[in-house]
Amino acid sequence: MIPVDEARARVAARVAALARDWAADPAAAAGAVVRIALHPPSERDALAQQGAVIAWRDAWTAAATEPGVALEWATRSWSRLGAQSVPARVAIEGADALARFAGRETADAWARVRDRVAAAIEGLGGGAAVASAARSHATALAAYGDDEFQTVLDVSRWLAEHPVDGMRPRQLPIRGVDSKWFGAHRAVVSALVLAASGRESLGIVGDAQQFRVRLLDERVLPGAPRAFGASVDELAVLRVEADAVLVLENLETLLALPPMPGVVAVHGAGYAAAELARIPWLTGARVRYWGDLDSNGFAILHRLRSALPSVVSVVMDEEALLAHRDLWVREPKPARGAYPTLEPFEQAALDRVRDEGDVRLEQERIPWAFALERLDAALAQR
Template sequence: MADPVSPGAVAAKAAASYRNRRSRWIESPTLAADDPVTIALHPPTERRVAADPDAAVAWVRAWRSRRGPGTVDWEERRWRSYGTQTVPVRLTLTGADQVADAAGAAREWRTVVRRREALAAVTSGTSALPAALGRTASRWSSLAEKDFDALTAVLRWLRENPSSGLYIRQLPIPGVDTKWVTGHRGLLEELLRGMADDGGPDADGKGDSGAEDGNTAGGLGVRTVPRECGIAVCDRALLPGAPRIFAASLDELAALPLRPDRVLMLENKEGLYALPALEDTVAVHGGGYAVHELAALPWVRDAESWYWGDLDTHGFAILDRLRAHLPAVRSLLMDADTLTRWSGLAVHEPTPVGRDGLDRLTAGENAAFELVRSGGLRLEQERIPWPWVMQRLREHWRLG
């Protein structure tokens, strides 16, 4: 049977309920006002009283003298050896205020309530806002006061200027700089989505600034500098007069008059500089998990496409994602033979990804994936001796 709960143990039990229910209370002030938390006190049995009557008496006296929040329910117990005794059986804390007080978190809860009201005041109130406030509570409630003031200021400005067409660095918000906005962007976006479920300009997370680089998709309704992709024109005849290696936005790359027979997408940028002249070939830096964006380039879709990534679990996850957008893409040197031959150059992969969801790998790629996952290995593509890489590349592509 459970031990009797002393008044001193209430704080820990109330704290557990406070942590578990806080998000729901933030979502619903009505629930927060009267949500009951009942703590069973497990009064001692007659056998326990017989074993230590002084402890039982002290326990009952402690509950009689308790002055904390909540209501204690008392019931009679009829014991053969001790007659009828009245003992405390449960403590009921009603509402978030009482639970927070019992948990020693009354000051924190008052701050949460004040901040919730401040965030709700930024908008007229939407049905999705309470849930957004609950989901993000741990982030906005833990902010320093000056950062919370900045949060409300940025939210208010973005709500009032949903289609400014400005870049983040151009936002004219006192006391807020670019670093602050980018560092808190995820929180801002989630709260703005909650504030925009009324069908306003941010309801789809895109805004309507009409920026050509698609930079409003993050949900702030402002523009960001587009991602630039490095490109190596390995056959200079494909783009006469252009630098051999340069970087440009996806829109600019899409507009290039390129018609290569072959496109090689590289996980890492260094490979662009290491590649020699290769007939009818263009190489592009994939940018890790953003590589699927390259599938939108017309000259990538129309060419024979290859992907060469690191031999680790993330490299195969990136390949799988790319293949969802570019089904015909083939992998280069991402096989068990390459890994086995050069495993001495591999290092430990600290944060591998799991197998779930990687449904587009070939049998050979799956075999290599299992090797790197089971061995916890990472073989970066640049580590493989370059003469061997070039020999295999020319064999794959039947180059002279």
């Protein structure tokens, strides 16, 4: 017997996997369907577990009253119990109904992706190219806070309508846009602008983002400086033999790390950390991310994990947060997005950060003994 909760979990996984496609294609969203065989009990099972079978049947009867849920019944002719009608299969049709059936969290996440992608497509004139770009960056669009998303949309629309060949980010006549903002949002904005305008290049010039690197084991790149800065393109051509890469949110922490065998440490430069996924030797290693215990730290983790799904967080859990309550400060500009790539324990930590009033535990404030013990354990995991 497939219980209702298991079916909801299966549907939640399907929604998470296909949300971007559905958001960019309303017709596909409307026609989306998930069918699940419920494996009804045998007569022997019904006799042995009468109470459980009745509860299972009643649960599915109740679930069938939800919008978009169609329950198919089958009649079983049993020698001792006679003819019995039992749930045999369930079909849930439509992305909205599927998300609702999966539960509140999935429904909220789906609605956010759906609405953000639709707003981006409509705001940039529609068309297959824009829909494709919005689909590709749906996770990032959904993760933005409301004001941040509106700024991304406004900037993208303006750039699509006003060629800016040769300008640097600081020269753009757009309120709130500078090199730091543009660097953090360049991938999304570029994709949307090029799709909406049909141009091959954004035309904006500027220095490539520099990432600070420390070789915690000089053997991973013999002859290189132990600490240096380089762009993603420059890092990508290096022949680094790293067993593990530790990405950190704060530069001060990077500089304080002790030697670690086989490990390279990289300053993620905030939201630009996702660019690191373009480095072959980094993606081929075990990647660990350690950021601040605040909403922006988890937003950065989500951005990086969206580009590099295998990344594992370190010292970003509720236990670490609560163990250092005396070191908390207030986060001045909390991130308000939803981050579906977070693991349950990470989401629990983010929920606590928000429930406590948008607190922040900066990584450099955590005592070294505690932090290094966690780092060593995380780096030892295969």
